[in-house]
Amino acid sequence: MIFDVVKAEVERARTARHRRLVVVTGRDDKKLAEAAAEALKAYEAAGGGGEGLYMFQPEFADANRRMNYFRDAMSGTFLEVDFRPYKDTPKLLGTTYNFAVLDLVNDLKPNDVGRLGGVVRGGGLYVFLVPPLETWRGYVTKFQSTLLVPQFTPADLRHRLKERFWRSLYSHGGVVIYDADRGEVLKGSGIDVVEPYEPKRPEPPEKAVIPLKIYRLAATQDQVEVLKLFEALYSKPKRKQAIVVIADRGRGKSAALGLGLAGLGHKL
Structure with missing residues (x-):
């Protein structure tokens, strides 16, 4: 059964x-x-x-x-x-x-x-x-x-x-x-109907400081949004700043961090 x-x-x-x-x-x-x-x-x-x-x-x-x-x-x-x-x-x-x-x-x-x-x-x-x-x-x-x-x-x-x-x-x-x-x-599970998963293609911003080729490596739109936050660090801030990314496990936080650091490194 x-x-x-x-x-x-x-x-x-x-x-x-x-x-x-x-x-x-x-x-x-x-x-x-x-x-x-x-x-x-x-x-x-x-x-x-x-x-x-x-x-x-x-x-x-x-x-x-x-x-x-x-x-x-x-x-x-x-x-x-x-x-x-x-x-x-x-x-x-x-x-x-x-x-x-x-x-x-x-x-x-x-x-x-x-x-x-x-x-x-x-x-x-x-x-x-x-x-x-x-x-x-x-x-x-x-x-x-x-x-x-x-x-x-x-x-x-x-x-x-x-x-x-x-x-x-x-x-x-x-x-x-x-x-x-x-x-x-x-x-029973109590879930009889589900909506099929349809991955959405990430959309980089029209104007970006971080190179678009890095944006195109993002797997999700959430990762794109994280990369946008990194752009605030492209210029030396007037005071110390920190970026905190919170998401469930497996959502690509580490990958987004790696892409963001690569984008900052491109400036150097």
């Missing part, structure tokens, strides 16, 4: 260059892993491909079991999977993959999820492995254990992060939740 649901979701999402998130929940390690593999097979059938991540906590025996079950279930696909421990997340900043599987059963560390939040490019797929909330409340994750201080015990933990995380998954669009134990979709 998850195959057909995910395939239809990915086909719509890829049309608009959107990502989708599939949350697989359950208590059975093998069913969790096999459902994650089935979701990626559906992604491949919908036209997806390339390389992706599988993140897990190798110090936990059950995490290794799920990883091995997943690896076995992925046999026969053309997708390439890079299996990495969560301690490697700082090294993954700035990298981009086509899909990512995050095993969150043993740990739910905000920094890890945050660092991996933009690692999948548009049109790609995220898969989260999580236990049912009532099961999750029953034990202490690796991150929670670091929060305990003397005089407090695991029984004093309130599991607020887990509860808020679950509420967010249920309240946001683009998220499919699948119960692997029962073979049942608990929540």
